[in-house]
Amino acid sequence: MAILKGNAVVGQSGGPTAAINATLAGVIRGAASENSPIDKLYGMRNGIEGFLKEDFFDLSSFFGSEKKLKLLENTPSSFLGSCRVKLPESSKDAEVYEKIFSIFEKYNVKYFYYIGGNDSMDTVMKLDGYAKKIGYEIKMIGVPKTIDNDIPITDHTPGYASAAKFVATAVKEIERDSSVYTLKSVTIVEIMGRDSGWLTAAASLPKALTGKGADLVYLPERVFDEEAFIRSVREKLDIRSHVVVAISEGIKYKNGRYVAEGLKNEVQDAFGHKILAGAARSLERMIKKEIGCKVRAVELNVLQRCSAHILSLTDIKESVRVGKKAVLYSFSGQSGKMMAFRRREGNYRVDIVAVDVSLAANKVKYVPDEFINENGDGVTEKCIEYIKPLIKGEIKVKYEDGMPVHITLE
Amino acid sequence: MAILKGNAVVGQSGGPTAAINATLAGVIRGAASENSPIDKLYGMRNGIEGFLKEDFFDLSSFFGSEKKLKLLENTPSSFLGSCRVKLPESSKDAEVYEKIFSIFEKYNVKYFYYIGGNDSMDTVMKLDGYAKKIGYEIKMIGVPKTIDNDIPITDHTPGYASAAKFVATAVKEIERDSSVYTLKSVTIVEIMGRDSGWLTAAASLPKALTGKGADLVYLPERVFDEEAFIRSVREKLDIRSHVVVAISEGIKYKNGRYVAEGLKNEVQDAFGHKILAGAARSLERMIKKEIGCKVRAVELNVLQRCSAHILSLTDIKESVRVGKKAVLYSFSGQSGKMMAFRRREGNYRVDIVAVDVSLAANKVKYVPDEFINENGDGVTEKCIEYIKPLIKGEIKVKYEDGMPVHITLE
Numbered sequence: 159m160a161i162l163k164g165n166a167v168v169g170q171s172g173g174p175t176a177a178i179n180a181t182l183a184g185v186i187r188g189a190a191s192e193n194s195p196i197d198k199l200y201g202m203r204n205g206i207e208g209f210l211k212e213d214f215f216d217l218s219s220f221f222g223s224e225k226k227l228k229l230l231e232n233t234p235s236s237f238l239g240s241c242r243v244k245l246p247e248s249s250k251d252a253e254v255y256e257k258i259f260s261i262f263e264k265y266n267v268k269y270f271y272y273i274g275g276n277d278s279m280d281t282v283m284k285l286d287g288y289a290k291k292i293g294y295e296i297k298m299i300g301v302p303k304t305i306d307n308d309i310p311i312t313d314h315t316p317g318y319a320s321a322a323k324f325v326a327t328a329v330k331e332i333e334r335d336s337s338v339y340t341l342k343s344v345t346i347v348e349i350m351g352r353d354s355g356w357l358t359a360a361a362s363l364p365k366a367l368t369g370k371g372a373d374l375v376y377l378p379e380r381v382f383d384e385e386a387f388i389r390s391v392r393e394k395l396d397i398r399s400h401v402v403v404a405i406s407e408g409i410k411y412k413n414g415r416y417v418a419e420g421l422k423n424e425v426q427d428a429f430g431h432k433i434l435a436g437a438a439r440s441l442e443r444m445i446k447k448e449i450g451c452k453v454r455a456v457e458l459n460v461l462q463r464c465s466a467h468i469l470s471l472t473d474i475k476e477s478v479r480v481g482k483k484a485v486l487y488s489f490s491g492q493s494g495k496m497m498a499f500r501r502r503e504g505n506y507r508v509d510i511v512a513v514d515v516s517l518a519a520n521k522v523k524y525v526p527d528e529f530i531n532e533n534g535d536g537v538t539e540k541c542i543e544y545i546k547p548l549i550k551g552e553i554k555v556k557y558e559d560g561m562p563v564h565i566t567l568e
Numbered sequence: 569m570a571i572l573k574g575n576a577v578v579g580q581s582g583g584p585t586a587a588i589n590a591t592l593a594g595v596i597r598g599a600a601s602e603n604s605p606i607d608k609l610y611g612m613r614n615g616i617e618g619f620l621k622e623d624f625f626d627l628s629s630f631f632g633s634e635k636k637l638k639l640l641e642n643t644p645s646s647f648l649g650s651c652r653v654k655l656p657e658s659s660k661d662a663e664v665y666e667k668i669f670s671i672f673e674k675y676n677v678k679y680f681y682y683i684g685g686n687d688s689m690d691t692v693m694k695l696d697g698y699a700k701k702i703g704y705e706i707k708m709i710g711v712p713k714t715i716d717n718d719i720p721i722t723d724h725t726p727g728y729a730s731a732a733k734f735v736a737t738a739v740k741e742i743e744r745d746s747s748v749y750t751l752k753s754v755t756i757v758e759i760m761g762r763d764s765g766w767l768t769a770a771a772s773l774p775k776a777l778t779g780k781g782a783d784l785v786y787l788p789e790r791v792f793d794e795e796a797f798i799r800s801v802r803e804k805l806d807i808r809s810h811v812v813v814a815i816s817e818g819i820k821y822k823n824g825r826y827v828a829e830g831l832k833n834e835v836q837d838a839f840g841h842k843i844l845a846g847a848a849r850s851l852e853r854m855i856k857k858e859i860g861c862k863v864r865a866v867e868l869n870v871l872q873r874c875s876a877h878i879l880s881l882t883d884i885k886e887s888v889r890v891g892k893k894a895v896l897y898s899f900s901g902q903s904g905k906m907m908a909f910r911r912r913e914g915n916y917r918v919d920i921v922a923v924d925v926s927l928a929a930n931k932v933k934y935v936p937d938e939f940i941n942e943n944g945d946g947v948t949e950k951c952i953e954y955i956k957p958l959i960k961g962e963i964k965v966k967y968e969d970g971m972p973v974h975i976t977l978e
Contacts, residue, residue, distance in 0.1 A: 170748075174744075174745055174748050204748075204749070204750050207750065208750075233744065234741050234744050234745065235741075235744035235745045235747060235748055236748045239747070239748050239749070239750070240748040240749060241749065241750070242749070323970055323971075326970065326971050327877050327971050327972060328871060328875075330971055330972065330974070331644050331645075331871070331874040331875060331876060331877070331972075332870055332871070332874060334584075334643065334644050334645035334874060334974060334976070335584055335644065335645045335870045335873065335874035336870075337645060337649070338580075338584050338614075338645055338646045338649050338650040339614070339649070339650060339651065339652070340614050340617065340618075340649070340651070345870075363969075363970075363971065364971060367969045367971070368968075368969075368971070368974075370974075370976065435845075454869075454870070456867075456869045456870060456871070457866075457867065457869070458871075459864075459866045459867070460742055460745045460746075460755075460864070460866060461738060461741070461742070461866070461868075461871070463745065464741040464742060464744060464745035465738075465741060466741060466744075467737050467741070467878050468877050468878070470970065546969060546970070548970075549969075549970030549971070550969065550970045551970070552967055557962055558778075559773075559777045559778075559956060559959075559960065560733055560736065560773075560880065560956070560958075560959030560960045560961070561733075561736050561737050561740055561773065561774060561777070561778070561959070562737055562740065562741075564740070564744060564778075564780075566744070566780065
């Protein structure tokens with residue numbers, strides 16, 4: 159079979175991570191590899207949203223040097239920009255597909271790489287289905303990324319490990335910070351991941367591995383029981399001066415209400431506004447009311463996904479590798495696939511395999527029962543063993559004038 | 569003059585920083601230096617609060633190795649614990665002084681080093697005054713620390729530069745994170761420093777030095793004008809998709825009300841509770857109401873003072889140096905002094921000098937007019953030149969299992 163020759167296009171979609179550009183660097187390297195059938199590699203601005211406006215440019219010539227690619231690997235956020243576009247079913251609305259494929263044709267695009275989360279895999283699946291339907295020969299490959307780690311089939315997702323390393327480090331440092339006074343205190347750290355608790359689970363690492371860290375950890379996979387919570391905090395405060403609690407932003411009461419919306423049965427304010435304080439703020443008020451000790455809410459917020467000054471070496475290496483592999487794999491003639499990590503038994507090592515993208519599109523992988531402890535206030539040894547190798551290794555980031563150097567398009 | 573021989577005691581006080589332990593490492597090295605007249609160096613737990621309970625221990629023997637001292641240099645927060653005790657005037661209440669000096673006598677304490685902020689310098693001043701009054705021979709030296717950088721006389725304070733490096737880096741990364749969508753958005757970053765804007769000023773570095781960062785920066789030294797603010801944000805949004813604003817937690821309206829307490833003339837809620845949402849949250853609501861675009865509040869919170877995984881090499885070197893110098897200086901027979909940095913003209917370099925502690929005690933150094941721009945929404949070139957050398961250089965922190973290693977007492 160002759161290898162398909164033509165141009166390629168790559169896009170980034172969904173929420174940014176600290177490693178999504180490392181995957182882009184891998185794609186660029188793959189497209190430039192020896193015997194590559196790719197002539198030009200275009201980078202689409204703001205994913206499919208920009209592509210529809212023919213807003214793309216020659217990526218290979220922008221990244222002419224290995225030095226620039228190295229900087230790209232350590233630049234947080236999506237170098238190409240992102241979007242949150244979800245394609246309609248082509249059977250219901252073919253217009254956008256016709257537009258996209260006319261652009262493919264116009265620019266002789268034969269390879270399509272899309273780096274994103276569950277929704278982005280849906281885009282790959284739909285475009286691949288449409289290509290097959292109309293008989294347009296193009297190889298479409300999805301490459302996963304998300305700090306949420308909630309994409310099925312793959313052992314973990316690029317971007318998760320660097321976010322987990324930041325969370326584990328921040329929680330370890332916050333525990334130190336909270337330890338200095340003799341006064342009883344509670345610190346509540348709020349972590350991203352509305353539906354799945356993978357990132358919050360990383361807050362368990364410092365305590366599990368060094369003895370100091372978050373004392374209580376609550377994932378959204380379990381109903382949040384405020385009475386059990388207050389009881390647990392009291393018990394911990396009985397034996398030590400400072401207690402650190404880590405929670406997912408998405409924890410909910412039994413009645414289905416998000417903790418972020420306020421206390422369990424709290425009425426809305428006089429104007430009927432919902433109090434959307436955030437989960438940590440709600441618990442801060444709860445503890446003030448129920449226990450009355452000093453309490454502080456800390457939201458790690460976007461720093462979790464953009465702190466590229468502290469990256470997991472394992473994550474960045476794998477993120478580059480999976481990007482490159484996606485391109486090399488596409489030369490084999492396959493399409494409609496997502497690249498996935500498969501972890502080997504024994505010492506940590508992953509293989510990169512291709513799976514049918516439909517297995518990942520629009521699906522969510524939750525933290526399994528065997529990773530959460532019986533009380534629902536921490537994780538199991540098995541969970542620690544799962545996360546531990548992912549956050550290993552550090553990247554020596556380039557600094558200038560005391561700040562990390564990033565490469566940007568404009 | 570014979571050099572005073574005896575034991576020494578060192579304490580840490582006030583809010584923790586990422587560099588206060590580096591100063592402690594310097595004190596330990598100074599006490600163990602050649603020809604040191606110090607027999608034992610005690611570390612007081614939780615500052616004066618613990619000292620009053622005779623809660624101290626032999627620091628020199630705990631830190632027997634250079635390896636441990638190196639770890640101490642990179643461990644955030646106060647290794648010895650802290651307190652917020654303020655001593656009464658000895659003329660009004662001598663009891664606590666009598667207690668302290670009886671402990672000095674009991675343990676043959678002849679040297680006293682206190683690492684802290686403006687309030688801690690007050691403690692040094694008062695204890696020194698009392699010692700002179702009762703004729704107890706002891707050498708008392710204060711060593712400044714605070715992320716707020718608000719201690720007078722010294723060019724800057726140990727701990728400020730590492731916090732400033734974190735703030736500058738975080739703002740640089742947050743700007744990248746906020747840049748990915750085409751949708752108009754405003755990101756508001758809240759920075760510590762209730763009364764002085766030194767740390768918030770560091771948020772100006774990325775834009776000034778790399779072209780990307782915070783577009784508007786508001787310090788507490790200027791009245792916050794909400795109309796000018798909304799106008800400026802609108803103007804920035806006209807020319808770009810994403811705007812980043814950095815504010816001090818302590819900015820106030822003209823009527824004296826903290827922005828953190830809510831919008832300017834906002835009534836309190838139906839129950840009469842003050843809305844204490846934080847300054848960034850207040851501005852988030854303000855922008856939603858007035859402009860209606862996507863807006864996100866990010867509080868850097870305690871990470872500013874405990875992120876020891878990103879330290880300024882300049883800060884850590886100086887922090888160690890000033891601790892050691894304090895001890896060596898005390899051997900000269902002086903007392904009631906605070907060590908201070910004096911910046912030389914030309915290429916960045918500081919000398920460490922001793923100043924009368926009364927010049928710093930209870931006094932606050934604000935960001936001067938010449939450092940703030942005319943509009944009050946940014947800093948001047950002079951301010952950038954002041955901060956720039958402080959955040960330079962990186963520390964290679966030791967990691968284990970993917971997380972920074974800290975040394976702790978328990």
